[in-house]
Amino acid sequence: MKRVWLCIGILGVILCLSAGWLACLYDRTKEMSRLIDNCVTLAENDSEDTREAILELCDYWESFYGIASLFENSLALNSISDSVSKLMPLYEKDNDELFSECEMIKVACDRIFRSNMPFVSDAIAD
């Protein structure tokens, strides 16, 4: 019977961890989305604060990556890291690709969140 209780405990920990990660992912994705929108708005208005906003986004992604790499396939995360690292050079060159990169990061973050949502249709499709 000890084993059964241990197993119930382990399953409980796994369920809590899953729920916790989902809640964390929801918050982080939302914050990433807000930071990206902020960067895009500032860049569109040629604001001087754009650089700081991009730096803030980069820093936030660094911390997000640290946690996400424990739960997510690093290939998906690395592609976002690549896009995030391109933002500053694109801004400095005043390149319009900055906006498309921002959109790509947003979509990729959203995709990671959606792939973690326990929808039956997604579970079967994946």
Added chain:
Amino acid sequence: MTVIFIRTVLLYAVIIFAVRLMGKRQLGELQPSEFVVTILISNIATLPIEETATPMLLGVVPILTIVCLEVIISAITMKSRKLRRIVSGSPKIIISDGVLDQKQLKELRFTADDVMESLRSQGVFDITEVQLAIIETTGVISVYKKPSLQPITHSTLSQPPKNENPPQVVVDDGDVVVRSLTFLGLSTEWLYSILSEEQKQVKDIFLMTASENGSYKIIEKENKR
């Protein structure tokens, strides 16, 4: 390389823990569900070892989930004979008094060669020597030779044995096994009359075996003593 080495060591530790968690039952003959668990674990464990892009947790979580579910389901099946039959199946008699049950063999998709091979591995070369052969839920064939062909023991010296079937389980953890009673040519009325003579109730019995000649052995549940 170092990463793969560390991941392998960690997963090795997780799998050892998982197998220990399943208990000794899983280390012997495998039941169908245990067989599935073993295959799944061996497949899942290779993914995070080979794919360094996959986080360790994605390998550890399914392994622990499968093992925990297996332990919980086996604990539930201990309480329910019906569920046990659904999950693990039930033993089937394929030879009775030297006669092969062809219908049962077809249903189990066993060929005569499979049966003969198994009999030979147990030192039986003539099917007529078999009193009873049962395919267990693990797929192993258990053979009971006719008592007259079994080696002489002190107890058989004075009285030559009759060719009878071995004792069958008629009460299993508080459940009456009607199939065994029918096989022995006994009835539930006989069972209840014995229990009333012994002043016992079915729910208090852990194991009761009976033979064709009406002899029986009762083992009560420990917490009832």
